[in-house]
Amino acid sequence: MAPEELAAIEAEDEGDDRTLPDLPNADDYEEVRMRAAPNPNGPWHIGHARMPAVIGTYKEIYDGSFVVRFDDTDPETKRPDLDAYDAILEDIDYLGFEPDEVIRASDRVETYYDHAREVIEMGGAYTCSCSGEAFSELKNDGEPCPHRDKDAETTREEFEAMVDGEYASGEMVLRVKTDIEHKNPALRDWVAFRMIDTPHPREEASDYRCWPMLDFQSGVDDHLTGVTHIIRGIDLQDSAKRQRFLYDYFGWEYPEVVHWGHVQVDAYDVKMSTSTIKAKIDAGELDGWDDPRAPTIKSLRRRGIRGSAIVDAMLELGTSTSDVDLSMTAIYSNNRDIVDDEAARYFLVREGERFAVEGGPEAGHPAIHPDHEDRGDRTVPAADGVVVEPDDVPAEGERVWLKGFGCVRREGDSLVHTDDSIEAVRSGDVDVIHWAPAEDNVSVRMRTMEGDVTGVAEPDFADADADEVVQFERLGFVRVDGQNGDESVVYWAHK
RNA sequence: GCUCUGGUGGUGUAGUCCGGCCAAUCAUAUCACCCUCUCACGGUGAUGACCAGGGUUCGAAUCCCUGCCGGAGCACCA
CATH class of the missing domain: 3.40.50.620 (HUPs)
Known part of the structure; x- marks a missing residue:
């Protein structure tokens, strides 16, 4: 190149x-x-x-x-x-x-405990038995709770008791000491660990009762795993600010943040x-x-x-x-960009109305893909009658072009083949529609966001493999899901 | 109530820090037309926006002020 x-x-x-x-x-x-x-x-x-x-x-x-x-x-x-x-x-x-x-x-709870112990040593955290409401009231007034000046020794003992599961849910928490008068009430002395009676569903963690809160756990982990850039939702905007207090105790540098x-x-x-x-x-x-x-x-x-x-x-x-x-x-x-070039084309007729076909060839042969002639064409039998969608049924005496088959004129319950050339379509006189054989077709259940739709597809649709994305011409793209009884199930993707 | 934070076409986005090249980018959407034996793909064109009002300036989407509207946090959720 x-x-x-x-x-x-x-x-x-x-x-x-x-x-x-x-x-x-x-x-x-x-x-x-x-x-x-x-x-x-x-x-x-x-x-x-x-x-x-x-x-x-x-x-x-x-x-x-x-x-x-x-x-x-x-x-x-x-x-x-x-x-x-x-x-x-x-x-x-x-x-x-x-x-x-x-x-x-x-898996990392012990690591969080170790870091909690460090913060406690530094006097940066205290155990607190205030009820949530009681603390919230004090906090909103910028008042410290009575537990705040506890000595580190007591906090250490009480925290170890938390770790050992000696408190029930709600009885004791560990708070990180920030600034109780901080102008943003959301940042004042937040909870780092609390007690939870319910065992963790993972067996490896089912013995723990003292669990870290997001701000503590996430803050410690981000540092320990070398995260340089945190990307997260605005709901966690204050998290960064809370965690900075923790990072300050440890002397860590806070990562870059995008919210x-x-x-x-x-x-x-x-x-x-x-x-x-x-x-x-x-x-x-x-x-x-x-x-x-x-x-x-x-x-x-x-x-x-x-x-x-x-x-x-x-x-x-x-x-x-x-x-x-x-x-x-x-x-x-x-998705259409990705899928269109590859998707094989088939006909699916929903709520088909049946018509006999008089004259014309035995079958129609529309292309598998209009942009790739080398992929060949399909065989859609017409001699034993066809079904078309109600919206496509021509009025008595009117013509319609069965794609890949040819032009037909409606005469009662029959579609009579005419000798019109493709010029009839090119000149805009005749609409092109999709169709399926009335016999020997494939039953299809199409699952969509609005519920299931049923119909019949041309026989060659049976060639489509599970997981393949195909286009039902004039309807849209679907993914072939598989066979359910005598029904082929597809999932609707988009037009 | 306190504290953050944001407002460009229907949707998303570029431009905003360092005012002029912005009568505003690109994509998607919608509508036409062309191509076509699909209402797909491709092509052409059209539609459509700087939250409002003041101020600074020769000049404001961009700076300042006020207002309006929105989102988030103030949990022993994440």
């Missing part, structure tokens, strides 16, 4: 990467390292794709790395789902990224929230995480949406702090 061509291609590649803004101060670090810190309480919804899309792409741009860290430190309120760990890793893989490391916070706004996705009736989706599945309103009506990554995958179509749409959102609406049409448009 000529050097000019090579350069042109490289320039093009760079252009593609320019969709994301530069990371702050990336040059100050030897290697850019990021992390995704999901809570494993279920498979991912579409919004979750943003994290791997963005940090995975930054990893490519900066030749950096990222770690997936499961922040599973709440066995009760955000109880981890044991299947979700792998489900999430699968979703990341499908999106086209590979983490450099995978860790679980619940982005929330993502809404249009086109779904179901709210994009793991708990909502889970509730609908449990209630039987959805068939599972990959139900076409569920706004999940698994659902898009089953519908034949490629991971990179989702990733590109996410990258186009950038990382602005304002909330954004992601339009599904952006994902569909990306």
Whole structure:
């Protein structure tokens, strides 16, 4: 390849990467390292794709790395789902990224305890038995609680008692001492550890009762795993500020932070929230995480949406702090680009109306792909009658062009072959429609976001393999899911 | 109430730091037309935005002020 061509291609590649803004101060670090810190309480919804899309792409741009860290430190309120760990890793893989490391916070509890002990030694934390409400009241007035000037020795003992599980849930917490008069009430003496009676679902962690809160756990882990750039939602904006107090005690330098706004996705009736989706599945309103009506990554995958179509749409959102609406049409448009050239064409007729065919050839032979003649054509038998969609049925005496077969005129319950040439179509006099044989066709169940649609496809559709994306001409793209009894099941992707 | 933070076409985004090249970029969307034995793909064109009002300036999407609207945090959730 000529050097000019090579350069042109490289320039093009760079252009593609320019969709994301530069990371702050990336040059100050030897290697850019990021992390995704999901809570494993279920498979991912579409919004979750943003994290791997963005940090995975930054990893490519900066030749950096990222770690997936499961922040599973709440066995009760955000109880981890044991299947979700792998489900999430699968979703990341499908999106086209590979983490450099995978860790679980619940494996690292001793590390958090050790760091808590260090902070206690420094006088940077105290055990507190105030009720949440009582502390909140004092805090909002900028008043310290009576436990605040406890000596380190007492705190140490009480913290060890917490670690040993000697308190019940709600009886004792460990607070990080910040500034009780800080003008932002959200930053005042936050809770670092609390007691939880419910055992962790992972057996390896089921003996722990004293669990760190996100700000402590995440703060310690980010440092220990060498994270240079934290990317996360605006809901955690104050987290960085809280964690800085901790970093100050340890003498650590806080990573660079990028906060982005929330993502809404249009086109779904179901709210994009793991708990909502889970509730609908449990209630039987959805068939599972990959139900076409569920706004999940698994659902898009089953519908034949490629991971990179989702990733590109996410990258186009950038990382602005304002909330954004992601339009599904952006994902569909990306997917169409990927899939169109490859997808074989077939006919599917919904609610077909049957007509006899008089005259003409035995069968029609439309192309498998209009842009690739070398891929051959299909055989759609016509002699034993055909079905067409109600909207396509011509009025009595009117003509219509059965694609790949020829021109016919309606005469009662028959379609009579005419000798019109393709000029009839080119001149705009006759519409081209799709059709299927009335006999020897393939029953199809098409699962869509609005519910199931049934119909019959031409016999050659039986050649389509499971997992293949095909286009039903004039309808849209679907992914072939498999056979269910004598029905072929497909999932609707998009027009 | 306190504290953060944001507002560019239907949607997303570029430009905002360092005012003029911005009568505002690109994509998507919608609508036309062309191509076509698909309403796909491709091509051409059109539609459509700087939250509002003041101020500074020769000049403001960009700087300042006020207002309006939005989002987030103030959890023993993440």
